[in-house]
Amino acid sequence: MPSMTVASCLQDALIRLQAEGIEGARLDVRILLAEALGKETSFILGYPEYAVSGDALARFEAMIVRRVAREPVARILGRREFWSLSFRISADTLDPRPDSETLISAVLERVSQTEKPLRVLDLGTGTGCLLLTLLHELPGAIGTGVDLSPAAVEMAALNAMDLGLSERASFCVGDWCNGLEGGWDMIISNPPYIGEREKNTLAPEVLNFDPPMALFAGDDGMLDYQRLIPQAAERLSVGGILVIEAGVHQAAPINNIMSACGLTCETAVSDLGGIARACIAKKTAADPRA
Numbered sequence: 697m698p699s700m701t702v703a704s705c706l707q708d709a710l711i712r713l714q715a716e717g718i719e720g721a722r723l724d725v726r727i728l729l730a731e732a733l734g735k736e737t738s739f740i741l742g743y744p745e746y747a748v749s750g751d752a753l754a755r756f757e758a759m760i761v762r763r764v765a766r767e768p769v770a771r772i773l774g775r776r777e778f779w780s781l782s783f784r785i786s787a788d789t790l791d792p793r794p795d796s797e798t799l800i801s802a803v804l805e806r807v808s809q810t811e812k813p814l815r816v817l818d819l820g821t822g823t824g825c826l827l828l829t830l831l832h833e834l835p836g837a838i839g840t841g842v843d844l845s846p847a848a849v850e851m852a853a854l855n856a857m858d859l860g861l862s863e864r865a866s867f868c869v870g871d872w873c874n875g876l877e878g879g880w881d882m883i884i885s886n887p888p889y890i891g892e893r894e895k896n897t898l899a900p901e902v903l904n905f906d907p908p909m910a911l912f913a914g915d916d917g918m919l920d921y922q923r924l925i926p927q928a929a930e931r932l933s934v935g936g937i938l939v940i941e942a943g944v945h946q947a948a949p950i951n952n953i954m955s956a957c958g959l960t961c962e963t964a965v966s967d968l969g970g971i972a973r974a975c976i977a978k979k980t981a982a983d984p985r986a
């Protein structure tokens with residue numbers, strides 16, 4: 697393979713990605729070339745004449761072929777940064793989204809003492825990004841992540857190990873709260889919430905690469921909220937909170953389900969795009985439906 701420079705590699709790859717209509721192509725090619733070279737992205741900007749050859753060039757080419765096929769950069773790298781922590785991702789896990797950080801900030805704003813020994817349950821844990829981020833921020837907390845996918849559970853456990861949180865995090869395969877006891881101070885969940893009827897509107901990066909069981913929840917996207925919220929309401933401690941991620945226009949129906957379960961809802965917290973994203977409710981009575 698002929699030798700090329702950083703600048704010529706970037707330019708060639710940029711043309712190929714832009715021809716596919718890929719948004720953010722300029723940043724993508726910088727990140728991928730840095731990865732292929734084993735350097736920081738600042739190196740890519742600072743050394744345009746650096747020669748790229750041999751294995752690095754072959755690695756870069758393989759990554760560009762994957763990106764042209766619309767595989768997201770995080771999947772090509774095998775990791776995603778969430779709340780400034782690095783998480784491994786795989787074909788069996790959702791690629792964590794920045795919008796989900798809204799749940800983290802909503803929870804942290806409501807915890808007065810970070811050292812408190814809280815018990816946290818994360819339903820549909822995927823990579824474990826929500827639970828592990830909370831345990832990272834709340835050193836007194838312990839928690840459990842549940843997922844229907846055994847491969848996701850394995851990945852979450854690996855992420856816990858990477859982040860030095862294995863002693864406070866446990867993971868299990870399960871169908872929402874089935875088989876779980878109560879007594880949780882906080883239950884969080886980012887369940888599947890895309891309607892099957894919206895399938896054709898999804899970007900190929902989502903439709904072809906996120907696992908379907910992490911995306912779809914019946915025809916209108918509400919199916920899993922309807923299943924898991926009553927189960928979670930039963931298992932919360934009195935005084936405990938339930939924090940659920942909502943899709944566009946889903947916050948109001950989610951609040952209706954939470955209220956019907958006897959929980960007291962707050963106004964949902966919006967993400968940076970202004971979408972009501974984190975639905976929050978408190979259990980104020982021992983029997984939520986009493």
Ligand SMILES: C[S@@+](CC[C@H](N)C(=O)[O-])C[C@H]1O[C@@H](n2cnc3c(N)ncnc32)[C@H](O)[C@@H]1O
Pocket residue numbers: 789790791792793796819820821822823824825826842843844845848870871872886887888889909910911
């Ligand atoms: C939208 S993803 C969220 C993953 C992760 N919590 C995050 O925020 O990136 C939903 C997760 O729920 C899991 N899931 C789907 N149905 C489930 C069920 N019945 N019980 C438990 N987990 C389920 C999926 O495997 C997937 O990991």
